[in-house]
Amino acid sequence: MRFQLLSDLHLETEDFTPQPAPGAEMLVLGGDIDSTWQGLSHFRDWPVPVLMVAGNHEFDDRDVGATWPVLRAHCESLGIRLLERESLVLADARGRRIRFVSTVRWCDFDAFGESRREKAMRAGSYFMHVQRSTQGGRPFDADLVREEGLACKAWLAAELAQAPVAWDATVALTHFAPSLRSADPRYGHQSGTASFCNADDELLPLADVWIHGHLHCRHDYTVVHPDGRSTRVVCNARGHARRGEAEGYDPLFLLEV
Template structure:
């Protein structure tokens, strides 16, 4: 299956017009598409199925318990499939069945181990303050983010441990990155990196392809393990004013 992958478009401020990639069979939106949600209408008449995994900025200045059902309803009206701890199976033009697992998979701040967790959570205050989201009326702080992250991790681990069913390959979609290997080279490994990457390297062998967003840089690398190889891909655009969109290829297709 050939998929077009877009994330971190930030269409609430960025001037960019998404267009269908020739030959794509699926469009994956890996989060941080538009803080205002207005741009989701642009994908309403997309020529192929559209799957969305929400990014952290989809919740900016919103109440968690209200945002999820509202975002789901908006996606249903636009014909977009929103996945949050949910799976689906699609059949490609080649007849192969692809199992898709989707979840935001928030930061659990354990990227550098439990001993560094508190330090990583302190560093997370910046992006939590930028979001200014709430849950049950209280600020969606680092502790609340970690709680949600652990629930995402538990679901994903459970799904990936299932015996192979009537599918030929597994595609995982998360907003947050699954490995330190996806760290932005501009910043490297520092406490704040745990707000962008998780230590999900142990889950990689159960997927053929894992796509993510969140970091405003592109990645396409292969992890070799005892079960074979897993390809990890990010095709994030980022902010043009910071030079992050340089090298972004919105019409590129990736094979699963």
Template sequence: MRLQLLSDLHLETERYVPTPAPGAELLVLAGDIDATWRGFEHFRGWPVPVLFVPGNHEFDGRDVDDARDALRAHVQALGLRMLDDEAVVIADARGRRVRFAGSTRWCDFDAFGPAGRERAMRAGGYFQKVMQATRHGQPFGVEAVRALALDSRAWLAGELQRTGDWDATVAITHFAPSLRSADPRYGRQPGTASFCNDDEALLPGAALWLHGHLHCRQDYRIGATRVASNARGHARKGEADGFDGQWVIEVFAPA
């Protein structure tokens, strides 16, 4: 199965018109498409199925739980399928069945281990203030983010351990599953734990792991799992330089 992958388009401020990639059988949107949600209109009538995993900025200025339900209804009305702690099996043109396990997978601030958690959470407070989101009537601060992150990690771990009638598994998260995805411009610092999780123990459950969030492109392997992102980012910062919106990645290795 050939997948077109896009994330971090930030259409709330960026001028970019996504177009279908020739030969792609499915489009994956790995989050931070448009904080206003208006940009999802670009994907109405897309010629292949579209799977969407929410990014953190889809929740900006909103109640996280209310926004999750409203966002699902919004994109569903446009013909997209949202996955957030959910899985779906889709067959490709050759009849091979692919399980897609999708989760925003918020950061748990343990990318540097429990010893680094306190510093990571202090650094993460800045990003949560920028979001201005709430949950249960309270600010969506680092403690609330971590609680939600641990729930989503537990779901993802359980889902990736399941066996079933499929030929391959693709995990889709907004937050990265490994520090190897860290943006080279900034290196590894406490704030990196707001972008990357330590989910390397979960990687064997997926042949392919797609993510967004960091405004740089990645394509590497850890063991038998290929990890990839195709984030566009902000053009004014030069992050879109080299971005290829027509990039396609294969689930199955060539025969």
């Protein structure tokens, strides 16, 4: 299956018009498309099916729990299939069945281990302040983000562990990165990196491909496992042009599974 991959477009501030990639059988949106949601209208009547995982900025200035049904309904009205703690099996033109396993997978701040968790959570409080979200009327702070992140991880681990029955390949789709291998080279492994990357390396062998966004840089690397199998990890985030992050960005990038 060949699909176009777009994430971190930030259309609430960026001047960018997405275009369908020739040859794509599907469009996958990796989150942080537009914090106002207005930019999602670009994908109405898209020529191929559109799958989306929400990013953290889809919840800016909103209550996380209350937002889910509203965001789902909005995406559905545009013909976008929003996946959160859900799996979906789709067949490509050759009849090959691809399972998409998707969740935001909020960070749990354990990217550097338990010993550095407290420091990572303090650093993460800055990003929560920028997002200005709530959860059940409470500020969606680092503690609540970690709680959501652990719930996402538990679901993801259980879902990925299912033995292949009705699919030929598995694609994990998360907004947050699954590994420190995806850390932005501009910032390295500082405490704030744990707000972008999780330590889900033990789950990588359960997916053939892992797609993520969130970091405003591109990644395409392969992790080889002890049994000889491998997982391709891909991020095609655009980021902010004013910071030079969009330089060299390929909006027509195709990923084949």
